[in-house]
Amino acid sequence: MTTADNLTKFLPLYAQVKQLLVQRLIDKTWTPGMGLPSENQLAAELKVSQGTVRKALDEMAAEKLVVRRQGRGTFVAEHTQEQALFHFFRLVDAEDQQKIPESEVLSLEVAEANELEVQRLGINSGDQVTRIERLRRLDGLPVIYEIISVALRLMPNVAEEARLPNSLYGLYQRDYGLSVLKAVERVRAVNASTPETTLLGIKSGTALLEIERTATSLDGQAIELRVSRCHTDKYRYMVELT
Amino acid sequence: MTTADNLTKFLPLYAQVKQLLVQRLIDKTWTPGMGLPSENQLAAELKVSQGTVRKALDEMAAEKLVVRRQGRGTFVAEHTQEQALFHFFRLVDAEDQQKIPESEVLSLEVAEANELEVQRLGINSGDQVTRIERLRRLDGLPVIYEIISVALRLMPNVAEEARLPNSLYGLYQRDYGLSVLKAVERVRAVNASTPETTLLGIKSGTALLEIERTATSLDGQAIELRVSRCHTDKYRYMVELT
DNA sequence: GAGTGGTCTAGACCACAAT
């Protein structure tokens, strides 16, 4: 590894190697599911020891950017339906069992971004967004009403999709090369009004859990804003703090 | 490290070393704030290489069991007021700034455990608990009403404390050697009734965020149950998913 | 059998903190 390889100096060598490898994920030199070169190949290419490459890859594996499999190789992490749902969907039943929802699309529109969408998606005032309105069921009962917003510029053809999958994150990755790797959720309690009262079959004023999620990609770019209102009489939002 | 050192075989050496070191934290051979022997001393004692000890200690540092300081040594992690509050208190204001609450104790009693306390604290039906009822303020305004329950057997003298600190986790550690290292929070939305309406100055039926937290120690023992009802008109419960 | 990641070791050098 020459001095010109990396302008951010004063970093340990393994951290520089990691930055370089992460950059190749960002610029899509390596795409989800693809196998990376072996540790020895990378070490030879970058002129560092195998141990240094290993430390970089181990950190990337800890951050779930890559998956390492003994005897097979190192692969770029990819989203499957189940992974994305289990990873980001945090509602559990009374026995702490994670539940996976079904989804029904209620409406789909392209419109000018509102103030929250501008702020969270990092777009300009006046930009357009695609908005998806969904009702989600757990154990067959309607529990969640949510509105999903994505920037039209980032994903031009979402509204033309014939059939939207239950987990949209696989679609973002497959059709637009956008991998949701991080998310921030801001949660509060709100009193139900229309349309939740009708859709969820509850009285006006019933307390609902509102989850506002901003999902971002590897390089910190906002991919999706999602505001979900959940009826939490039978379910809980569970978080583990460590 | 001889074969008799550890009965759980078929584990990598560094994992066995880690288990052994963690055991010394559990049995309080090393207590919070105390410095551990150096990597070389541990390596010599356990008859493994320094690199193997290093890998064990690095994992323990990642789990925040120990703190490593270059040039000084490795120390058992300890709770300070600020650390515990910042780590477990997740309410933020509109600018995503983490807020630290003041606390006012409303009542303190010893009583027979209810069903939830029995379940969450892993105690027997009929066992006694100490219950603390608190009102917490953010920016001077009452925002949280909470009830904290701890097993009387585990912490016999909490009710005799002259003055309970804002963060109880430091007290648990100092007076009873119980370090809260993990917590599970189950969150739902509820409609306010007494006494929250009076204490928080809100109308009956206002949606409140209810956070039920079970805090556990290193060996998985439940230390505390806490049910907090939060007025989330000005604040959000924020979680980062990675 | 060949190639991969996983473990373990040994040694060198560096950055930092205490004395």
Place this chain on the structure above:
DNA sequence: TTGTGGTCTAGACCACTCT
């Protein structure tokens, strides 16, 4: 100056996967 953890290297051997 001494001792600590942090980085980097090189090499050996193991466990697993594929062909």
